[in-house]
Amino acid sequence: MDAQVMRIKPLLHPLKGATTVPGDKSISHRAILLSAMAEGTSKLSGVLDSADVRSSIDVVSALGAKVDLKAEPDGSLAGTVTGWGDEGPKQPDAPLDCGNSGTTARLLMGMVAPWPIRVEITGDESLTKRPMRRIIAPLMKMGARFEPEAQENLPIIEIGNPNLKPIVYDAPMASAQLKTAVLLAGLRAHGETRVNEPAPSRNHTELMLPEYGATTSAAYRTAMVEGPVTLKASEVDVPGDPSSAAFLICAALMKAGSSIKVENVSLSASRIGFVRTLERMGADIEVYHKGQEGKEPKGDIEVTFTQKLMGCEIPKQHIASVIDEIPVLSLVAAHAHGRTVFRQVNELRKKEADRLEAIIEGLGLLGVDAWEENDDLYIEGQPGLVVPSGLTFDSYKDHRLAMTWALVGLCGNAPVDIIDFDSVKVSFPKFLESLEGLAQ
Ligand code: S3P
Numbered sequence: 062m063d064a065q066v067m068r069i070k071p072l073l074h075p076l077k078g079a080t081t082v083p084g085d086k087s088i089s090h091r092a093i094l095l096s097a098m099a100e101g102t103s104k105l106s107g108v109l110d111s112a113d114v115r116s117s118i119d120v121v122s123a124l125g126a127k128v129d130l131k132a133e134p135d136g137s138l139a140g141t142v143t144g145w146g147d148e149g150p151k152q153p154d155a156p157l158d159c160g161n162s163g164t165t166a167r168l169l170m171g172m173v174a175p176w177p178i179r180v181e182i183t184g185d186e187s188l189t190k191r192p193m194r195r196i197i198a199p200l201m202k203m204g205a206r207f208e209p210e211a212q213e214n215l216p217i218i219e220i221g222n223p224n225l226k227p228i229v230y231d232a233p234m235a236s237a238q239l240k241t242a243v244l245l246a247g248l249r250a251h252g253e254t255r256v257n258e259p260a261p262s263r264n265h266t267e268l269m270l271p272e273y274g275a276t277t278s279a280a281y282r283t284a285m286v287e288g289p290v291t292l293k294a295s296e297v298d299v300p301g302d303p304s305s306a307a308f309l310i311c312a313a314l315m316k317a318g319s320s321i322k323v324e325n326v327s328l329s330a331s332r333i334g335f336v337r338t339l340e341r342m343g344a345d346i347e348v349y350h351k352g353q354e355g356k357e358p359k360g361d362i363e364v365t366f367t368q369k370l371m372g373c374e375i376p377k378q379h380i381a382s383v384i385d386e387i388p389v390l391s392l393v394a395a396h397a398h399g400r401t402v403f404r405q406v407n408e409l410r411k412k413e414a415d416r417l418e419a420i421i422e423g424l425g426l427l428g429v430d431a432w433e434e435n436d437d438l439y440i441e442g443q444p445g446l447v448v449p450s451g452l453t454f455d456s457y458k459d460h461r462l463a464m465t466w467a468l469v470g471l472c473g474n475a476p477v478d479i480i481d482f483d484s485v486k487v488s489f490p491k492f493l494e495s496l497e498g499l500a501q
Contacts, residue, residue, distance in 0.1 A: 065481055065482065065483050066478050067478065067479050067482035067483070068476050068477075069467045069469075069476060071471060071473060071474060071475070071476065072471050072472065072496065072500040075317060075318030075319040075320075076309070076312060076313045076316055076319035076496065076499040077319065077321065077500075077501075078321060078322075079321070079322040079323075080322070080495060081323065082302055082306045082309065082326060082489070082495070083109045083111070083137065083305060083489060083490075083491070084107040084109035084138075084300070085109065085299055085301065085302040085303070085304075085327045086111065086113060086114065086302055086304065087237070087263060087265050087302075087332075088265050088269070088297070088300070089109040089117075090117045090162075090164045090165060091168075091241070091266060091269050092105050093105070093108070093118055093128070094117060094121060094169075094172060095270070095292060095295070096126070096142035096273075096294065096295070097126035097128075097142055097144045097145065098145065098146075098248075098292050099144040099146060099291075099293055099295065100144060100147060100294065101143070101144065101146065101293060101294030102141050102294050103141065103144065103294040103295050104296045105296075105299070106133075106297075106298045106299070107137050107139070107298050107300065108138040109138070109299065109302065110136060110138045110490070111486060111487055111489070112161060112162075113160065113487050116158070116159050116160040116161070116162040117162065117164070117168075118130065119158070120159060121142070123157055124153055124157075124173070124180075125148075126143065126145060127141075127142070127143040128140075128141075129142070129143075136491060143294075144292070144294065149176040149178075150173060150176055152179070152180075153178075153180055156181035156183045156216065157180055157181065157183070158183050158184065159182065159183070159188060160188065161187055161188055161458075162184070162188065162487075163191055163238060163412075166182055166184055166215060167196045167238040167239065167241070169182060170193075170196050170200060170242050171200065171242030171243060171244070172242075172246075173221050174225060174245075175205075175221060175223060175248070175249035175250065177223050178220075178221050179218060180221075182215055182216060183216035184216075186458075187414065187458060188215060189214055191411060192213055192214075192411055193212070193213060194212070194213045195232075195233070195234065195236065196238070196239055196242045197212070197217070198211070199242075200219075200242065202226075202228050202230070203225045203226050203228055203243075203246055203247075203250060203254075204222040204224060204225045204226050205220065205222050205246070206220040206222065207219055223249075225246055225247075225249060226250055227288060228247075228250075228254055229254075230243055230254075230255065230256050230257070232259065233259070235258045235259055235261065235380075237263040237266065239256070240258060240262055240284060241266040243256050244256060244266055244270070247285075248270075248275060248289070249288050249289045249290075250288045250289065251288060252288065253287055254285060254288060255283060255284070256284055256285070257283045258282045258283070259282070260282065260379075261281060262331065262381045263331040263332055263381070263382075264279060264284070264331050265331075268329075268357055269297070269355060270292075271356070272297070272356070273292040274290065274291075274295075275287075276290065297354070297355065299354070300326055300357060300359040301325050301326035301327065301359075302327070302488070303326045303327050303328070303333050303362075304332070304461075304488070305489045305492075306323040307335045307390075308468065308492065309321060309495065310323065310336075310339070310346065310364045311389045311390070311392065311393050312496055313364045313365070313366060314366060314370065314393055315392070315393065315468060315472035316366065316471075316500075319364075319366045319499075320365040320366065321363070322363040322364075323362045323363075324361045325351070325359060325360075325361070326359060327357055327359055328350060329357060330382070331381070331382050332382065333348065334375075334379055334381075334382025334386070335386035335390055336348055337382075338373065338375055338383055338390055339364075341373045342370045342372070342373050342394075342401075343367060345365040346362065346364040346365075347362070347364075349361045369398060369444075370396060370397035370398065370442075372394055372399035372400045372401035372402075372442050373401055374402045374404065375402070375404060380404065380406060380408070381408075383403075387409060387420070388419075388420055391420045391431070392423075395427060395429040395431070395440055395443060395446060396443070398442055399442055400439060400442065401439075401440045401442065403437065403438040404437050406436060406437065409438070412461075413458070413460065413484075413487070414456075414457035414458065414459035415457075416462065417433055417438060419455070419457055419459070420462075420465075421433060421438075422455075423454050423462070423465070423466055423469075424440065427443075427446060427448065427452070428443070429441065429442075429446065430443075448469055448470075448474050448475045449475070450475040450476075452477045453477070453479075454466035454478070454480065456479055456480055456481045456484055458481045460484045460485050460486070460488050460489070463482050463483075463484045464485055464489065467479055467482065467485075467493070471496055
């Protein structure tokens, strides 16, 4: 198919006022998957309606869960999911296509591991290039089988095993997808399954599982489940996605005169590393805690355009808490005084595209000096950056790259073209409308 090019023009006014963002993608996936695994009918609301979440819905439906979620006027999905509980998932009659969604594919592997079924798991061009051995390795230790064995990429066939062994796994990287896949498999193993991590990754699974009746315990860099347990239906109202909010917040920091509030977003410490980074850069930004959804903290984030931002260093133990925001933070860093360094960002190469290479390429188009050295990303800020006219950015069909480069056009002085801008449908389908709505 020919690439679609979208011209993004500068916003005519600063961003002002309060807004909300669509439901959190990570929590939406988990709400659907955990509800599909549970006994009974769960009630969900605020679920993100996006291509990635639709992949999770399709996959659990093919495995026998009954999903009855409808689009609400605010664009979210709400309704019920009836799970398979003790009966387990049914043998699907076709390959399970996870589309562009790494979370769907990796969590699915853990979810089906304890059941006597054989599933073929596949995805789109990007997903079939992403690493899967990190998930396959611990699941094989637990007793699941794969064909071909220990292969890195999809498509792959997984053969579940009802006698899974619990394990203690020292994860080689901080990855919530890896941690979750092992914990989901561990729910049906007899005994304690534990994942230790080199740095803390997002903890939505550990926080949500008790709401579905499972015993978990979690502390700094470690999480465990006690099996076997049958999950029980629950109720989840998904808070807004801080990773989507990050684009609006960074836009306000790059568009003079802006002042906005993003309401009702997840304020999980494992997700708002970008706020902490912006604070350290000197941004006028404030977080207001407003209670919890289940065990998930939520609230508002307020930000005002700040004339002088300073570069800073983001150490490797904090990278997981900003991992999805590094593209847009890199763009903010390009406008700041001094140098910004993100330490040990090799995982950026393993996302929907090679984001490390794409960031350096995109900033290069802007005339900003950015480079990689020993897996660290360096950006030399250029305050007063003027966008050259006639720029075209390739999103590499990666939603977060598409939105990052769109902000160059929206918040700058000249329009830009974005190749395959349409990939924003993966996490924030109304991204443009949302920004245009704030710039009235
Ligand atoms: C996610 C975990 C992160 C993140 C991804 C969503 C999740 O990936 O980048 O967008 O929902 O668990 P890793 O687990 O690979 O770090």
